[in-house]
Amino acid sequence: MLFRSSVPGPTELYLIRHAIAAERGEDWPDDDKRPLTQRGVTRFKESVAGLKWLDCTIDEIFTSPLVRARQTGEILAANIPGKPTVKILDALSPGHTPGSVLAQLAKVARRRRIALVGHEPGLGELAAHLVGAGRALPFKKGGACLIDIESLSSRRAGALNWFVTPKVLRRLGR
Secondary structure: OOOOOOOOOOEEEEEEEOOOEOOOEOOEOOHHHOOEOHHHHHHHHHHHHHHHHOOOOOOEEEEOOOHHHHHHHHHHHHOOOOOOOEEEOHHHOOOOOHHHHHHHHHHHOOOOEEEEEEOOOHHHHHHHHHHOOOOOOOOOOOOEEEEEEOOOOOOOOOEEEEEEOHHHHHHHOO
């Protein structure tokens, strides 16, 4: 499947798993509405400092429509230079294939440095698809990676520049 995109040239994709969220259960019977915990908010702000240390430049942020992913994207946007707008990408919600994420992203992305905030296992499957790996890359909550791809429509494997746990991001940000 070939995707058309208005974004010419190489694309930097930052894949970020949402931060620590409230546990599933009686308090949150609707999984879509589970928010970040205060610990998740605090730790992810520290992780964003690590992303800045890695000299991340992000022009657009797309998140899953689920509350915890949107909150993670908003924290990211508020704490990096340029304060990019956070936009919803329905295909980042659980249950979508890497192909559907890329197809939807190709229709709406306008820049070349893009952050995608989502969930496991979909985010790990997307990362594997982008780099041509046989297995999903396991993202911890608040973890991130940077993958360079030729374009959103490219069929060639991208290059994994780095894949960092949230613990390492927090240490880098100190």
